[in-house]
Amino acid sequence: MKKIKCNNFKNSKGYKVSKNFKNFKKDDLNAFFNSNELFIRKGKNIYTKNMFKSVKVYGERLFYFKGFEFREWNPYKSKLCASIVKSDFIDFDLLSNSNILYLGASCGTTVSHISDLNYKKIFSVEISYEMGIQLVGLSRTRKNIFPIIEDARNVLNIKKLIGSNRIGLVILDIPGKFQVDLINDIAIHILKKHTIIYFSIKLSSINSSKSLREILNIELVKLKEIFDIKNIISLEPFEKNHYMLILRKK
């Protein structure tokens, strides 16, 4: 069995890199290489290729492999990453080759990882000003990201800004009572047939007095009118009371 060697054990600044990539076997790797080597998966950890060398967005760790630089993606910090680690149902062709609508992009931690993977546009929506300033700063360097500082419930304003761009994927990460109503409004006004949605639902924010199963069943009934439910993924132990729903518009 050939051993893949990594020559760069040190950063450009002289700091030591961890030995995770020093000597590893191909069978141990759940490697998932795209044509441009954007994405690696090893057991529980995920790494994305860095668009700008030696630049950190939120203080994450950097690794080197085959002369390329990769950023670590923490599943405890982003729900998309947790859903990727837990299951194989997420489609990476969609992530890379379609326009994305991301609702709830706070500072731009997960958005930065998606921009490493994506070749098209990412419309990221955020309501607050503190996070919006950092998002706008991110979008000055990364031309994939199109920031929108707007309340996500104003669907018509978002529709004007998006224009004629067709959206192939929607990622929603906003906790609150209005989660399901929001998706239904977006599906009616913006989306077309057979678009896919990654909906991370927080059940404790909808109702804190009932049990989780009761709340889930009630919300699924509301969603079945407009969507086909493909998969339900629980995000434990990374997040409590969270589920990732993969939906498709009828």
Add this chain to the structure above:
Amino acid sequence: MKNEEFVKNCEKKLSNLVTEEKLIFTFLRIERNFYASKKYSLLDQIKEIFIYVYPELIFEIKSKNDMFVFLKKYGIDKKKALKDYKYVGTCFGVKLSEFMGRYILLLINSLSNRCMIKSEFRNKFKIMFNKINLLLKSFFSKSIEIVGLKVFKLILLKVKNFKKLSRLSSSKIQMLGAEKALFRHIKMSYPVPKHGFIYFTIEDNINNCNKISNYEGKLAKKLANSFSITFRCEYFNSPMRKFDID
């Protein structure tokens, strides 16, 4: 289609949202972390202030050395700033008042000295915290007399907005620190909580707590009622109300 149009639209909106009120709350938050037992790095807290003054260049700051180099390049001349302190603007064009603008500039210019000792570095922040305490006492003197400065700051940090606090009912103000007990009561039929942050006023200002333990709930209720009314009177008479459109 380029993202430059989106960036310009966002900057216009942010210029309307960034206000002096937000600066006060950032300094209150920094003060809380300053004296807390957990370790918060001062660099990260200074970055939060920079977000208002120089938001475009925040991603270029990666270490302390970069910060000092950056301050020398883009810092403001001391003499000009102290003369023209009546108008100070941020990158988004937001006007700061005399009070906030002057002391923020002094803070930033004082941080550019690389040879400063750690104790001096921290003393500059303490000066700023004392100035903000004076500002709050000048605008909200009577509401601070009722509840105390310590509890007033705890309530503000929870609500994060003067406008919201003026709209809150007195029963919510009574319960502001006790959300966990409230939801426990709703779910599992535990007893109802009587007081949140307001308990600290009772504890600090009354010596014999043994006889008063039966009347804690009534005291908390009366304190919250009087606090809500006085805060509304002072808020609507203060200059902070200019951002309140409704």
